[in-house]
Amino acid sequence: MNADLIVFDNVSRFYGDVLGVNNVNLSVPPGITSLVGPNGAGKTTLMNLMTGLIRPTRGNISVLGVRPNQPDELFRLVGYCTQFDTFPKGMTGFDFVKSFLLIHGFDDLDAERRAWESIDRVNMRDAANRRLAAYSKGMRQRMKLAQALSHSPRVLVLDEPLNGLDPMARAETIALFEALGAQGVHVIVSSHILHEVDRISDQVILLSQGYVVAEGAIESVRGEVKDHPIQIVLRCDNPRAVAARLFEDDNIVEVGIHKDRQGLLIRTLDVDAMYLLLNRIILEVGIEVESVAPADEDVNSVYQYLIGAEGATV
Amino acid sequence: MAVYKKTYRSYEGRMTPEWSRFFVLTRYAWEDLRRRRFFTIFFLGTMTWPIICALGIYIRHNLSALELMGIRAASMVKIDSSFFLAFLGVQCMFAFFLNSFVGPGLVSPDLANNALPLYLSRPFSRTEYVLGRMSMLLILLSLMTWIPGEFLFGLQSYLEGWDWFKANVGLAWGLFAGSGVWIVFLALLSLSVSAWVKWKPVAGGLLFGLFFVAAGFGQAINAVLRTKWGNLINISNLVGSIWVSLFNKPLESGSGAVFFRIARGEEIPVWMCWVSLGLICLFCLWLLGRKIRGVEVSR
Amino acid sequence: MNVATQPPVIELDNLVVKLGDRLILKKLTGSFSGRAVGLLGPNGAGKSTLINTLLGFHKPFSGTARVFGHDVRTHARQVRSLIGYMPENDSFIADMPGIRFVRMMAELSGLPPAEALERSHEAFFFTGLGEVRYRNIGTYSLGMKQMAKLAQAIAHGPRLLFLDEPTNGLDPPARLRMLQLIKEIRDRGDLHIIISSHLLRDVEECCDEVLILKNGNIAASCNLEAERRANRNFLEIETRGADESFVAHIEQLGCRAAWGGNGRIKLVMPEGLEVRRIYQLASDRSVQIRRLNRKRDSLEDIFLKAMEEPANGSV
Numbered sequence: 001m002n003a004d005l006i007v008f009d010n011v012s013r014f015y016g017d018v019l020g021v022n023n024v025n026l027s028v029p030p031g032i033t034s035l036v037g038p039n040g041a042g043k044t045t046l047m048n049l050m051t052g053l054i055r056p057t058r059g060n061i062s063v064l065g066v067r068p069n070q071p072d073e074l075f076r077l078v079g080y081c082t083q084f085d086t087f088p089k090g091m092t093g094f095d096f097v098k099s100f101l102l103i104h105g106f107d108d109l110d111a112e113r114r115a116w117e118s119i120d121r122v123n124m125r126d127a128a129n130r131r132l133a134a135y136s137k138g139m140r141q142r143m144k145l146a147q148a149l150s151h152s153p154r155v156l157v158l159d160e161p162l163n164g165l166d167p168m169a170r171a172e173t174i175a176l177f178e179a180l181g182a183q184g185v186h187v188i189v190s191s192h193i194l195h196e197v198d199r200i201s202d203q204v205i206l207l208s209q210g211y212v213v214a215e216g217a218i219e220s221v222r223g224e225v226k227d228h229p230i231q232i233v234l235r236c237d238n239p240r241a242v243a244a245r246l247f248e249d250d251n252i253v254e255v256g257i258h259k260d261r262q263g264l265l266i267r268t269l270d271v272d273a274m275y276l277l278l279n280r281i282i283l284e285v286g287i288e289v290e291s292v293a294p295a296d297e298d299v300n301s302v303y304q305y306l307i308g309a310e311g312a313t314v
Numbered sequence: 315m316a317v318y319k320k321t322y323r324s325y326e327g328r329m330t331p332e333w334s335r336f337f338v339l340t341r342y343a344w345e346d347l348r349r350r351r352f353f354t355i356f357f358l359g360t361m362t363w364p365i366i367c368a369l370g371i372y373i374r375h376n377l378s379a380l381e382l383m384g385i386r387a388a389s390m391v392k393i394d395s396s397f398f399l400a401f402l403g404v405q406c407m408f409a410f411f412l413n414s415f416v417g418p419g420l421v422s423p424d425l426a427n428n429a430l431p432l433y434l435s436r437p438f439s440r441t442e443y444v445l446g447r448m449s450m451l452l453i454l455l456s457l458m459t460w461i462p463g464e465f466l467f468g469l470q471s472y473l474e475g476w477d478w479f480k481a482n483v484g485l486a487w488g489l490f491a492g493s494g495v496w497i498v499f500l501a502l503l504s505l506s507v508s509a510w511v512k513w514k515p516v517a518g519g520l521l522f523g524l525f526f527v528a529a530g531f532g533q534a535i536n537a538v539l540r541t542k543w544g545n546l547i548n549i550s551n552l553v554g555s556i557w558v559s560l561f562n563k564p565l566e567s568g569s570g571a572v573f574f575r576i577a578r579g580e581e582i583p584v585w586m587c588w589v590s591l592g593l594i595c596l597f598c599l600w601l602l603g604r605k606i607r608g609v610e611v612s613r
Numbered sequence: 614m615n616v617a618t619q620p621p622v623i624e625l626d627n628l629v630v631k632l633g634d635r636l637i638l639k640k641l642t643g644s645f646s647g648r649a650v651g652l653l654g655p656n657g658a659g660k661s662t663l664i665n666t667l668l669g670f671h672k673p674f675s676g677t678a679r680v681f682g683h684d685v686r687t688h689a690r691q692v693r694s695l696i697g698y699m700p701e702n703d704s705f706i707a708d709m710p711g712i713r714f715v716r717m718m719a720e721l722s723g724l725p726p727a728e729a730l731e732r733s734h735e736a737f738f739f740t741g742l743g744e745v746r747y748r749n750i751g752t753y754s755l756g757m758k759q760m761a762k763l764a765q766a767i768a769h770g771p772r773l774l775f776l777d778e779p780t781n782g783l784d785p786p787a788r789l790r791m792l793q794l795i796k797e798i799r800d801r802g803d804l805h806i807i808i809s810s811h812l813l814r815d816v817e818e819c820c821d822e823v824l825i826l827k828n829g830n831i832a833a834s835c836n837l838e839a840e841r842r843a844n845r846n847f848l849e850i851e852t853r854g855a856d857e858s859f860v861a862h863i864e865q866l867g868c869r870a871a872w873g874g875n876g877r878i879k880l881v882m883p884e885g886l887e888v889r890r891i892y893q894l895a896s897d898r899s900v901q902i903r904r905l906n907r908k909r910d911s912l913e914d915i916f917l918k919a920m921e922e923p924a925n926g927s928v
Binding site for chain 2: 661665668669670671690691693694696697698700702703704705706707708709713717718720721722723724725728732735736739765767769770772775797798801803804
Binding site for chain 1: 853
């Protein structure tokens with residue numbers, strides 16, 4: 001079972017007195033996992049631990065069964081795309097990707113083939129023979145990605161990989177991640193763009209101030225946040241009538257006018273029952289529904305509840 | 315009662331005159347500089363030599379003090395062009411040091427941190443930017459060179475009388491123009507070096523290097539090619555020659571200014587010195603023009 | 614103030630811009646007056662060049678560009694006195710406290726020293742930077758630097774703001790705050806904004822007009838407000854307890870429907886059919902309708918369509 005998981009067992013990492021992460025327990029399955037949290041929460045530390053670049057101060061890490069004290073195997077298994085935008089001087093894109101493959105031990109022919117494959121996957125063939133210094137930010141980002149992919153790793157750790165990419169490139173890269181996830185690769189992505197995280201992730205890990213605050217599929221995480229009842233936003237042509245009827249039900253905790261004054265915000269303890277009730281009310285009262293949507297079953301809301309505004313700019 | 319919400323509001327008030335805006339940079343740079351203790355100490359230190367010279371002038375005129383010290387008036391240093399040239403030489407050397415210390419900090423940080431677009435997206439041109447930065451240096455270096463120099467001249471005139479003043483007005487001009495040439499040159503050089511080298515210590519080091527390397531190079535050329543034209547790139551030589559001409563003395567008499575010696579027997583005509591310095595200044599301006607931009611265009 | 618007599622915020626007339634020998638902007642023509650205009654496009658489309666041209670950093674090769682009626686080529690200084698610029702890249706002066714930096718920038722824009730100080734503090738307050746303003750900018754975190762950049766862009770009271778990737782690198786709470794600030798500025802009405810961003814969601818949320826560039830041409834230009842009001846018969850619903858037979862029943866009502874998997878159904882309703890009928894259907898079958906939106910062409914659809922079509926130069 002462990003051969004399929006990235007396992008963190010009571011891992012802590014300190015930098016002198018400064019906290020990196022504390023008491024992390026994780027079990028990451030294949031697919032796309034997103035790391036979310038404010039700057040300084042420990043995302044980069046976690047990623048560096050996963051890729052074996054730093055060792056934990058305490059605790060054990062096992063990446064698909066391989067421990068960090070087996071660097072040969074570990075580095076073959078893992079591909080890392082950092083957030084830093086620096087490169088060796090004077091190289092072309094192709095050289096950059098190929099040189100790392102040579103370091104991995106592939107022979108010249110193999111390295112070339114893999115390099116081109118990887119460059120094609122990120123759609124950078126046309127620019128591959130130009131110098132990296134002449135690339136735009138987005139192009140450099142894609143080349144970094146190509147490099148991380150080139151040795152066919154089973155674990156891909158990506159620190160803000162969509163930074164600087166235009167919408168088309170974003171969509172293409174997301175499609176690439178989804179394809180990799182479907183193949184059973186562990187794709188670990190850190191991102192601040194929460195609606196994208198929502199769309200692509202199979203599971204999320206929320207970090208705050210060095211601790212893992214939540215992990216898992218987002219709906220189940222949401223379900224477990226018990227001190228915040230589920231919220232639904234309803235826009236219709238007769239909100240007051242709906243509100244009056246809703247109040248008659250026991251499960252409804254709160255009904256309020258949405259802050260944009262164009263709908264109702266309904267809070268309830270039993271979501272399923274509420275939807276059925278809503279159905280009935282709509283038919284009985286005879287209202288025209290504009291839209292219905294869960295207000296907080298997404299990463300953004302869970303983030304607000306669990307992490308809130310701590311770490312916001314002073 | 316009222317509740318006030320703090321929010322963005324547009325500005326409808328008075329604006330400062332456009333021509334004066336370059337001076338904002340000078341003002342801020344000056345305030346920043348004053349805070350650095352090393353600078354203050356150094357600057358005050360450079361006032362020592364003028365004070366000593368002033369004392370010298372005073373003593374020379376005060377016969378009783380001379381008798382007290384047992385020196386005969388005639389043997390003391392005469393207050394003439396040699397005196398002022400020597401004064402200039404020392405102060406201008408200090409100016410060189412100060413310039414290497416202050417100059418890089420004016421432009422390098424702006425380029426290193428990409429602040430130029432912020433300056434130039436305002437009704438503020440590149441010329442105003444350079445002017446603002448240069449003014450800082452010009453004022454500072456003037457305070458070290460010709461201003462105390464003219465003060466010394468004034469002191470001497472006061473003590474000697476009107477006739478002496480009329481006969482030696484050329485000295486006042488020589489002080490002003492000589493310093494002027496040097497400080498404009500220094501300012502342009504340090505601004506352009508700091509525009510091209512983003513790291514402050516390296517820019518300072520480069521300024522030093524330029525002088526000594528250029529001098530060494532010039533001498534090497536002279537020795538190897540058995541000529542005197544190597545002196546064209548020897549900056550201290552050039553400046554020394556120009557000073558001597560500004561003080562209306564023949565080149566052969568030498569500048570007498572320490573650090574700005576003219577090589578004996580290898581004098582270059584003064585107009586060529588002007589041209590050489592002028593070309594270097596134009597080159598610096600061109601360098602500045604390339605680097606001070608809102609956006610770098612890579613070809 | 615009569616809207617008709619106000620010059621448009623940005624007016625382009627066959628604008629051509631070359632950098633070195635390369636033709637970057639090819640005969641752009643258009644006129645924009647929205648409160649907030651979004652500038653979109655793939656990398657290399659010419660967004661930065663357009664902004665730099667409007668700022669006066671590049672001279673147009675031919676054609677004209679006007680900001681509030683002033684020609685950028687001949688009256689660059691006037692243009693610059695009306696705008697504020699928040700660059701994408703890191704831009705600051707390292708050894709100065711934030712407040713001094715913003716104050717100096719405001720004075721360079723022409724404010725007298727006392728007013729500059731006042732407004733700098735106001736700008737810091739508006740962007741939410743508190744005690745931090747007295748620290749050297751070199752010590753700021755990325756989010757603080759972004760806010761400081763915004764503060765220097767608004768302190769002198771411009772009429773047009775250029776924001777280049779304003780949420781770049783910001784973590785979720787800071788992103789939220791930045792977007793809120795942008796919306797607050799937009800809603801005032803006296804300060805127009807141009808936002809260049811890769812994040813379509815941000816642009817959708819903040820802008821009412823959008824300009825999409827591709828290869829130096831205008832690929833699309835549209836008014837999001839108008840888009841939002843159109844397209845009311847498309848629905849997207851998310852169900853629980855339904856299956857494809859539910860879709861068949863919906864179609865029997867006269868709709869065109871498609872099963873999207875995971876309970877998602879997209880449908881087009883015929884004229885005159887009320888949503889209530891769908892609810893009736895759901896109620897009869899104990900199906901929960903957990904989400905219901907009127908679908909309209911979202912910015913993403915508009916953008917993708919624009920990328921597919923060959924672009925011409927005009928709106």
